[in-house]
Amino acid sequence: MSRLRLTLGRAAKAAALLFPPFRTLRYVRDMRRSGLFDAAFYRGAHPGLNRLCRALPMRHYALWGEAMGLQPNPDFSPEAYLRLNPDVATSGMSAFQHFLASGRREGRLGKLAAPEKALPTYRMSPLRFDPDRAKARFAVHLHIYYPELWSEFARRFAALDLAFDLYVTITWRGDETLWLADEIREAFPQAFVTPVPNCGRDILPFVRLVNAGAFDGYEAVCKVHTKKSPHRPDGDAWRRRLVDGILPEDGLGPLLDRFGTDTDAAFWVADGQKYRAADWWGSNRDKTAALLRRVELDDMTDTLDFPAGSMYWLKPLMIGMIRALRLGEEMFEPEQGQVDGTLAHAFERGIGGLAAAAGQKIVQTTEMQRRTPREAGRAPRYVSAFYLPQFHPIPENDAWWGKGFTEWRGVVDAVSAFPGHVQPVRPADLGFYDLRATEVMGAQAEMARGAGVDAFCVYHYWFGGRRVLEAPLDNLLTRPEVAFPFYLCWANESWRRNWDGLSGEILLDQAYAPGFEEALVGSTLPYMRDPRYQRPDGRRPRFVIYRPEDMPAPEQNIARMRKAWIEAGIGPVELGAVCFHVGGDAPVDPALFDFWVEMPPHGLVKGEDFVFGGALGNRLGAAGPGAGFGGLIYDYRAVARRSLSPRYRASLPANTITGVMPS
Numbered sequence: 001m002s003r004l005r006l007t008l009g010r011a012a013k014a015a016a017l018l019f020p021p022f023r024t025l026r027y028v029r030d031m032r033r034s035g036l037f038d039a040a041f042y043r044g045a046h047p048g049l050n051r052l053c054r055a056l057p058m059r060h061y062a063l064w065g066e067a068m069g070l071q072p073n074p075d076f077s078p079e080a081y082l083r084l085n086p087d088v089a090t091s092g093m094s095a096f097q098h099f100l101a102s103g104r105r106e107g108r109l110g111k112l113a114a115p116e117k118a119l120p121t122y123r124m125s126p127l128r129f130d131p132d133r134a135k136a137r138f139a140v141h142l143h144i145y146y147p148e149l150w151s152e153f154a155r156r157f158a159a160l161d162l163a164f165d166l167y168v169t170i171t172w173r174g175d176e177t178l179w180l181a182d183e184i185r186e187a188f189p190q191a192f193v194t195p196v197p198n199c200g201r202d203i204l205p206f207v208r209l210v211n212a213g214a215f216d217g218y219e220a221v222c223k224v225h226t227k228k229s230p231h232r233p234d235g236d237a238w239r240r241r242l243v244d245g246i247l248p249e250d251g252l253g254p255l256l257d258r259f260g261t262d263t264d265a266a267f268w269v270a271d272g273q274k275y276r277a278a279d280w281w282g283s284n285r286d287k288t289a290a291l292l293r294r295v296e297l298d299d300m301t302d303t304l305d306f307p308a309g310s311m312y313w314l315k316p317l318m319i320g321m322i323r324a325l326r327l328g329e330e331m332f333e334p335e336q337g338q339v340d341g342t343l344a345h346a347f348e349r350g351i352g353g354l355a356a357a358a359g360q361k362i363v364q365t366t367e368m369q370r371r372t373p374r375e376a377g378r379a380p381r382y383v384s385a386f387y388l389p390q391f392h393p394i395p396e397n398d399a400w401w402g403k404g405f406t407e408w409r410g411v412v413d414a415v416s417a418f419p420g421h422v423q424p425v426r427p428a429d430l431g432f433y434d435l436r437a438t439e440v441m442g443a444q445a446e447m448a449r450g451a452g453v454d455a456f457c458v459y460h461y462w463f464g465g466r467r468v469l470e471a472p473l474d475n476l477l478t479r480p481e482v483a484f485p486f487y488l489c490w491a492n493e494s495w496r497r498n499w500d501g502l503s504g505e506i507l508l509d510q511a512y513a514p515g516f517e518e519a520l521v522g523s524t525l526p527y528m529r530d531p532r533y534q535r536p537d538g539r540r541p542r543f544v545i546y547r548p549e550d551m552p553a554p555e556q557n558i559a560r561m562r563k564a565w566i567e568a569g570i571g572p573v574e575l576g577a578v579c580f581h582v583g584g585d586a587p588v589d590p591a592l593f594d595f596w597v598e599m600p601p602h603g604l605v606k607g608e609d610f611v612f613g614g615a616l617g618n619r620l621g622a623a624g625p626g627a628g629f630g631g632l633i634y635d636y637r638a639v640a641r642r643s644l645s646p647r648y649r650a651s652l653p654a655n656t657i658t659g660v661m662p663s
Contacts, residue, residue, distance in 0.1 A: 017052055017059050028058045030100050031072070037061065038073035046070060066094050076110035084109050086341070087283045106280045119198040119335075122172035127194070127212035138164040138256065139215055140222040140247075143202040145171045147180050149226035149239075154187055159249045162256070164222075166191040167214060169205035171198050200332035202227075202310055203344040208329075210322050219260055220268075221319060222246060224311045242311040245270020245365045258368055259313060265368065266360035267351070268313040274362045275308045277301065277349050287346035292353045293420030295324050296636065296663075298623075305362050306352035312362075314351075321354040324422075380658075382536045385448060386489065386599070387456035389472045392435045396468055400497075400507055408432050418612075418625040418633070422663075435472040442482040455485040455534045457544060462490060462523050464511045477530055487534040488524055489544035489578075492551070512552050517560035521568060528570050540574040544597060548577045554588045579603060579652065579659075590653035598659030601639050604648070609634040636663070 020028075031037040042057045042065075043049065053060040061070065066078050078095035082088055085108055088098045099110055142153055147170070157166065166188050170177050172195040181193045192214070196205045202225035215221045224247070227239040246268060248255070259268045277288070278301075289301050333342045355362060363371075390397075390407040397405040414424040427433070429447065433440040448456070461468045476484055497505035527533055528541045535541050551557045558575065565573045576595040577588070581602035590596065611619040612633035618624045620633070639661075642648050 014052055016063055017056050020059055020063060024059065024062045027062045027094075027097055030097070031058050031062070034100050036073055036076070036100065036104075041073055042070070061096075066096055072096050081108070081110050084341070085283050087281075087285070102279075120172060120174050122195055122197045124195070124197055124208075127208060127214065129212055129214050129216075131213060131216060135217050136163045136165045137219045138162065138222070139167060139218045139220075140164050140224065141167045141169070141206055141209060141215075143169045143171075143196075143205045143225040144180070145198075145202065146226040146228055147173070147176060149228075150180060150184065153224070153226070153243075154184075156243060156247055156249070157188065160247060160252060161250070162252050165218075167209055168193045169196045169209070170194070171196060197329070198335050199329055201225075201335075201342075201344040203347045204327075204329060204332050207322065207325075207327050207347075210319055211327075215316075215319050218316065220256060220313050220315060222313045227309065227311070238309065242270050242273060242309045245273065246311060246313055248365075255365070255368065256313070259363070260315075262363065262368070262371075264359075264361050265363040266315055266318050266355035266358060267307050267362040268368060269307040269309075269362055269364055270311070271364045271366050273308045273311075274305050274364050277304045277306050277352060280306075280308070280349075283341040284345045284349055287341065287343065288349045288353070290419075291325065291343070291346045291350040294326065294422065295321065295354070295357075296420055296422055297353055297357050298420065300353040300356060304349070304352040304356050306349040307362050308348070310348050315360075317358055317360075318351065318354060321358065322351065379452070382455075383453050384455050384457045384487075384534075385453050387458040387486070389435055389459060389461075389469045391433060392469075392471060394468055394471075396508065406434075417629055417631070418620065419623050421625075436475060438472070438475045438479045438482050441472060441476060441484045445482075445484045455487060455536075457489045458486050459491040459546075460488040460524070462492075462520055463508055464513055464516060465519055465523075466508075467523065468508070473527060476532075477526060480531075483532070485532055485534055486527075487542040487544070488527060489546055490520065491546045493547055510550070512557075517557055518564045521561055521564035524565075525568055525570065528565075528573075535574075537574060540572050541570060542574045542576065544576045544578065545593075546578050547580050548588045548593070549580070549586050551586060554586050555592060558592055576657070579656065590655075593653075594655065596653045596656045598643075598652070598656060600643060600659050600661035601634075604639045604642055605634050606642070609638045609642075611635055 037058055039057045042061065043054050046065075049057070049060065061072055066072075069079050071077055076096060076099065081095040081099060081103070085098075085103065088095060088103075091098055093101065096110075099108065103110070140157070144150055144153075168181075168184055168191055170180060170193070177195050181195065184191055184193050196208065200207070202223075206223055209215060224243055227242065228236065255268075259265055277285075281288075285301055289298075292298070292300050327343075327347075331343055352362060388407065393404050393406055401409070408427075411424060411427070416423045430440060430443055435441065445456070448454075458473060459469070461470070473486070476482060476486075492510050494506050494510045495508040497507060524543065528543075533541055545551075548554050548558075562573060562575065565571065574594050576597055577593045578597050578599050579602060580599070581604075607615050610616065610632055612624050612629075613631060614634070625631075625633070
């Protein structure tokens, strides 16, 4: 019986080899066309194959060999391919079949690399840079993992006809690294050189410098590294092609000028290095999506391009967006020779999403040479930022919210409500400042000027003669040397227990007693007489009212205020109002004010924009907040698109100043 079963089994196996299913024949055809199935290797590695299997090795491999873990050639291991690319298991294809169909085009490895000798550990001190140090227009960052390649980059840097600041990070290998650092400083005495731990490939060293502010103030930054790509036969040629494309020895200056003036360009890469992520995910898609979610960018993975090879020039905006990811060493995987699926690989792809979110592009060298850059549009004539003076304690807030309460309490108590919700957001340059220190306001104004902001529109809290949060501006009046351009916005909204200004227990009521107009004007006079008070049209001081429809009789109230300013010697005032999202008891004719101000998202969020808590329910699914969350979540990008729609723009008063909500 056993002999009969064996005979029948052999017959069935022979029949399967001679008359395989169509899908097997198609797989064999793909193997033959690829030229990657090594029949001689297969026969030699498996001498126990019978005569028919040796005659039809591809069919044997497709039917049984791959499932047994056999290799089709000496450089491809099905087991290793599945370990390196866990997404293949859900593709419905076998390992080698997937490699032939898409894996080789995507640059996926089919064999585990030989483990490298473990490098010594290195404990790195925090990096610090003087923001006021002298800088060139451009910076170049080189990360060195392969010390033997330094000479190649040294020759390239020395040949560049460009003034630049050089930053070099070197993977720590002990004394060898210290000697190399000395060699680099001898060749480039002004270079910043530091060892770094063997973590995060070339990405984490770059991120460390970004997070430390090393690249703040440069017009553009170049990122290069000693790339060998030992898993690719053309690794050295690829590195040189990447470097040649963005650091040409001739003509680099004009190319950088074109890059700088092209407002569409976020990254500049060598020709052929802008890849469509959908074709090159490997096992990086989920991790890339999670990375972008750190800055609340969802649904970006289907359309993004990315700069392959991680060598490029990038603009200051991208530097800021990378810093916003808030990546630290603890997030990067230990180095184990991985060729895919790490945070470093996700970062390589994810920065393309940062560019797309900013409405910008990755531009290749030849493309940049040929295209006519889109110059920056006409800058706004005058830019203001609303300014909240609640960052210092006052007795009222002590009584209502607890001793020492300031707006910082909300900052430090904030928690992430759902995956990708960027909270808490800690203060950066100025720390947890107290606005009673007037020097802080001067530092803020200096930062604002660097960002293109001309002045601050400071909230003026006046409640029928009672002032609160006035200390910062009153202190400013005693410090004429502090450059802080400002004007006032009367925040005529009652303070309530639940912070929305619309409901809940009233803590501080905004009453409008007879004669309030003259009293309010009187409270503004010391500020309007200060030379720093803003007159954007060159003549009239500017004043804004937050909720004009809350006043009992807006036309009469405004007329009395204008008259009071004239009688006080101030003269005509440029009077504006905020386009508030909830109507008041006394509708206002738009012509009553000299201008109106948008304050996004007031009036911009509609029902279909809500992704959680709205009429459409939870559209975030499992990525939404947990039980007990009672807030609303809306899609920022949908609101931004509506702000530009013709229908919405037509609904605004003709003399409206555009408002921007940056995040």
